[in-house]
Amino acid sequence: MRTPAETxxxxxxxxxxxxxxxxxxxxxxxxxxxxxxxxxxxxxxAVTLEVTKRLLQRAPTPCELAGAPLCELEELLRxxxxxxxxxxxxxxxARLLCERHGGVVPRNRDELTALPGVGGKTAAFVMGMAFGxxxxxxxxxxxxxxxxxxxxxxxxxxxxxxxxxxxxxxxxWTGLNHVFVCxxxxxxxxxxxxxxxxxxxxxxxxxx
Numbered sequence: 544m545r546t547p548a549e550t551x552x553x554x555x556x557x558x559x560x561x562x563x564x565x566x567x568x569x570x571x572x573x574x575x576x577x578x579x580x581x582x583x584x585x586x587x588x589a590v591t592l593e594v595t596k597r598l599l600q601r602a603p604t605p606c607e608l609a610g611a612p613l614c615e616l617e618e619l620l621r622x623x624x625x626x627x628x629x630x631x632x633x634x635x636x637a638r639l640l641c642e643r644h645g646g647v648v649p650r651n652r653d654e655l656t657a658l659p660g661v662g663g664k665t666a667a668f669v670m671g672m673a674f675g676x677x678x679x680x681x682x683x684x685x686x687x688x689x690x691x692x693x694x695x696x697x698x699x700x701x702x703x704x705x706x707x708x709x710x711x712x713x714x715x716w717t718g719l720n721h722v723f724v725c726x727x728x729x730x731x732x733x734x735x736x737x738x739x740x741x742x743x744x745x746x747x748x749x750x751x
Contacts, residue, residue: 544693544746545743545746547694547710547711548711550692550694550743551711551715551719551722553742553743554722554723554726554742554743555722556742557726557730557741557742558722558725558726558729558730561721561722561725564668564672564720564721564724565579565583565588565591565592565595566579566580566582566583566591566595566668566672567579567672568591568592568595568596569595569596569599571672571673572673573647573648573650573669573673573674574604574605574640574648575595575599576668576669576672576673577636577648577661577665577669577673578595578598578599578608578633579591579595580665580668580669581629581632581633581636581660581661581665582594582595582598582620582623582629583595584624584625584629584660584665585623585624585625586623586624588728590622590623591623593622594619594620594622594623597619598616598619598620598633601615601619602616602637604646605636605637605640605641605646605648606637606641606646607637608633608634608637609634609637609638609640609641611634613630613631613634616630616633616634617630620633628660629660631659632659632660633660635659636658636659636660636661639658639659640658648669648673650670650673650674650676652666652667652670652678655669655670663681663700663701663704664680664681664682664700666678667679667680667681667704667720668680668720671716671717671720672717675717677713677714677716677717678716678717679704679707679708679711679716679717679719679720680717680719680720681700681701681703681704681707681720682700682720682724683727683733684723684724684726684727684728684731685700685703685707685719685720685723685724685727686700686703687727687731687733688723688726688727688731689703689706689707689723690703690748691731691736691747691748691749692731692743692746692747693746693747694706694707694710695707695710707719731747736749
């Protein structure tokens, strides 16, 4: 049985050049990462790249975003999934950043998740990628692959987060998300995974 480190190494080597995570398309400043991560939810990477860039060009700071008309934000976000909801959330988040945090994105998980539309997954991504605070960001890919490959046997993303934090050293937490997401998009698809091309074949529920 492979160790967790060996599993991730095989995934990483198989993927080769993974590029940068789509939410980082606007850069690694905390505000840009926060905006990009919210845009990326239920949205394809190519659309995330396009929409995040366009939105940040129009409103590069929280206060500029807070002051932008909602209808304009909706139009900028239109290609993304749930664009009307995201427009309201981002506008309100920007307002709270300006009014409560001096226009600065907080680095505290509780303060981040108090912002509209920011759940544990988004908070973990921002903490890890923008602030360098080790955090495990669990999305559908991370949860699915962790269980398919036998790394974990969990029912919820919260259990998966706790499990990955337990079996991987702290310094590796932040990088796990990008590897798992790329692997989930290219190889371990939700339906009809490409098992014949998988470096982990023989050690998951799909290809025993």
